[in-house]
Amino acid sequence: MLDEVAFDVERGKIREFAAATRAEDPVHTDAEAARAAGFPDVPATATHVVVAGHHRDQRGFVDRLGLAFERVVVGSVRWTYLRPLCGGDSLRGVRRVADDVRKRGLRFVTLETDYLDASGECAVRVREVLIERGER
Structure with missing residues (x-):
């Protein structure tokens, strides 16, 4: 595990x-419209879990990976929803390194975060690729 939030x-x-x-x-x-559509409460929009970034030590996890912060860019992000997130949900995001490779002077670190609900079930999985550019 890399970190938890x-x-x-x-x-x-x-x-x-x-x-x-x-x-x-x-x-x-509108909670009434949400319930009429079959949701228990207002559903979150598709990228809502980026809120986790406000609760994480972003610099700390980059340092733990041994990346040079000033040379890191986000290559891609993919969200996989196993169920809708709704108002009132409590989530715990557990992030791990899924892959770490070097190609053509670049380092590609693939991270996976499982956002677990109060029952411990995964509601959302986020896969992101960080790219560390080589030194000039």
Whole structure:
């Protein structure tokens, strides 16, 4: 395990993400509309788990990986939802290194984070690739 983070899926944050991403479906802002659509509460937008970054020591995990922070870029991010996240959910994100390879002077570190709900079931899996550019 590389690191762990815990946070609640807050209705106010869902509303902010809906506005920022221009998600116009009222299920993200109106609990009644969400219930009518079959959700237990307002569902989060697709990229909601990026909130975890506000609760993590981003510099710390980069240092633990031995990466030069100033040379790191995000190569890709993929979200796999096993169930919708809804207001009131509590999540615990457990991140691990899935792969770490060097190619053509670059280092590619693939991270996987499982966001577990209160029952311990994985609700969302995030796979991201960090690329450390070589020194000039």
